[in-house]
Every structure is written in structure tokens, then in C-alpha cells.
Amino acid sequence: MTQKSAARRRRVPPQEAGTGPTPPTIPAIPPADVLGRLAALQSAPIALLKQQWRELFGKEPPPFNRAYIQSRLAYRIQELAYGGLKRETRARLQALGEQLDGGNVVLRRIRADSRPLPGTRLLREYDGVEHVVTVRPDNFDYEGRPYRSLSAIARHITGTRWNGWTFFGLRKPGP
Template sequence: MTKRANRPIQPTAAPAAVVTSIPPASVLPRLAALQTADIADLKQQWRELCGTEPPPYNRKFLESRLAYRIQELAYGGLKPETVARLEALGEQLDGGNVVLRRIRAGDDRPIAGTRLVREYQGVQHTVTVLADGFEYEGRPYRSLSAIARHITGTRWNGWSFFGLKVQRGQA
């Protein structure tokens, strides 16, 4: 068993004030601005609108979730009845088994139906996340690494290739 070196704890910046509402008149301009904002700006907006650090997913993921959050803050979120129904469906899915719920919560895999987009050598490649794998160019694949290898002809970590894994030293 190896002993882990003690690392100094880095002080964290004080959390920014979380935006609690957005005027409906500013929704459309904000949604349009998401498409041209750089990734650093998207991450900053995530911190302001969600009050958490942004997840290490690709640009399209951040854009879509920020678009939803902007509309949610302007027009309101899900009705309590809808939230209750979703929770009931979740209970049916895992039977109230806390272990299964924790396993699912710890899974970093994108939700089925998510589209991963990556431009490589001037060509845009789109992968759809399936419940049991991935689909690229109409063919099923078991891993993102296999798709990345198909695209590039070399071995890649598929999570890194599609921007789902933050590399060391990046935030």
C-alpha cells in the first residue's frame, strides 16, 4: 500500500452570487449569444446561473444546458406535480434501491440521446449516445475510443477526443 503525499489545500474563491431570475425580454438575446460565446464565457455563465462548477463536457452540452437554465429562470421550472412524477418514475426504475441509485449517480456517461459533436481535420463528426453504447454513421459502437480510432486511424481515449474528459491542469 502506498502512502499518498499530503497536498496543500488550495483556497477556493468565494462563490459568485447565483442569478435567481432573468427578465423574459432578455431570453432570446442571451440564447443567441450562447452560440458565439467562447468556452470560458460559457463556464462563467454556468457558475453564475447554476452556482456550481461547470461539468467537463463539450461545448454543445454546456450551450444546451445553459439555454434550458436561462429559460427556466425566466419562465419558471417544472411544476411540482411534474417533479413528483419524475421522482416516482425514478423510484420505479431502481425500486428504491439506494445502491443502484448511487451507481447511476456516479456514472459520468452522457444521457442516452445526447449528441457528441467533434470537428476533426475540417470534418464534423456526430455521435449519438445510446443506452448500451454509441452510434456513429449509422453503425453501433461499444466505445467512444473505437469511434475515435475509426475517425483518426490512431488510438485515442474516446472521452478525451470528444471533450468529455478534462485533462490535467485544465479547468
């Protein structure tokens, strides 16, 4: 029996069967080192944070801002030192999330506490005309038509692309 067929029979991932790249080794972090490492994140240059990301996650860092990378590194350091969530807990959280948003990825990206409550009326005056949008549990109502997003309504009103949350004053415009 070849090594590859033995790996298939035991359902071993190809990396362990010697047919693919070896996954990076993630270092263990002693609990006594956690506070010092967390404090060091605050003053570390971004290049060092990205290097730590590669070491602790075994992959390239995402193109996000410093605060995001710092917070994820802080969690990862504690996770490696004290242990992460049990597989059952992660599965339960995933099931609850899907139950909450029905598996809709768009809704998942919108924090539940930032979305206006159903029944809320959003008012916006544009070109001397007052526009009223009613928030529904799963969509938005404008002129008797359902829309999936506020951005689609803003585009309908203005004829140009807008962030709907910014257009209706729910979020401050970016820099």
C-alpha cells in the same frame, strides 16, 4: 436565545443563520432577453460559457463538452425567465424513473431507447470464434451465465478491458 439555536429551532439552513458561506445570488432573467441570450450561446467562447454557468448555477461548471454546457445553459436561461418544473412534477418524474429502473444507477445512465430489447442476440466473432450474447430484461446471458454488463462479457472473451457496447458493435469507437 442565541442566533444559532434560533436557527435550529426554525430549521433554517446554516447559511441563513449566518454561520456559513452565503449562497450566490442567481440573477433573474427578463423573458424579453431570452432569445438574445440563447442566440449568443452559439458563438460565445467556452470561457464565457463557463462564466455564465457560474452566474446562473452558482457553482463551477462540470468538465463536459461545449454542447452539453450550451444545452444546460439554454435550459437554465429559460428556467430562470419562465419558471422551472413544479416540485410535485420533479418528484413524480423521480418516482417514475425509479419505477422504471428500480433505482439502479447503472441502468439510469443507459438511455432506454439505446438498450437492445430483451431477447436480442448479439453476435461477435473474435479470434475465429463466434460469441453469442442474449439480452435479458435486467442483464446479459453469455454461455449460460448472467452478466451485469457487456463490458464484463467483452473482458471475459478478450482478457482485456473493452467498452462492451463498442465491442459488440452497438456504438462506434471514439476518436
